[in-house]
């Protein structure tokens with residue numbers, strides 16, 4: 001049976017990663033299946049269990065760790081854990097499906113190290129840190145302290161870029177989607 005390939009996409013927050021992934025999936029040119037992660041954070045409005053995430057209690061998440069259910073997991077925010085489930089990734093790959101992982105920078109680097117040539121890791125980045133700050137300000141959802149914190153975290157996350165196979169700058173959304181699509185098609189058609 002053919003083995004599926006793994007696409008990892010990571011980005012500092014505010015770089016438009018979710019918008020790019022949604023546009024990519026909507027275009028339907030790439031043959032990808034989304035790996036639904038597990039998290040112990042509560043669902044946000046509009047999120048569905050089993051679709052957006054597998055929403056677990058703290059105890060369920062701990063149990064999943066002890067049962068070795070994760071390929072990788074990270075504490076992405078204090079007390080908030082996110083993990084790639086073996087049942088999502090490895091079973092899909094074994095069925096020959098190409099799997100998309102939308103995970104944080106540490107998890108992304110870990111998955112690339114684990115799967116080598118079977119994985120292609122893509123880093124989405126803003127044109128500059130100043131531009132990211134402007135975008136967060138114009139979104140109007142965070143106060144200035146929260147923006148400073150996000151920008152600080154983004155600077156740390158940007159330091160992971162060299163450990164990714166390839167980067168996409170999200171300056172113009174359509175071009176960023178085109179670029180990401182090309183990278184994925186090149187890799188999955190090989």
Ligand code: 5GP
Nearest residue numbers: 037038073074076082083084102103104107
């Ligand atoms: P949010 O809470 O906004 O949905 O996601 C927060 C962050 O967690 C995002 O950067 C997302 O990429 C990351 N994330 C989601 N699932 C996983 C996962 O399974 N593993 C890791 N390491 N990070 C994840």
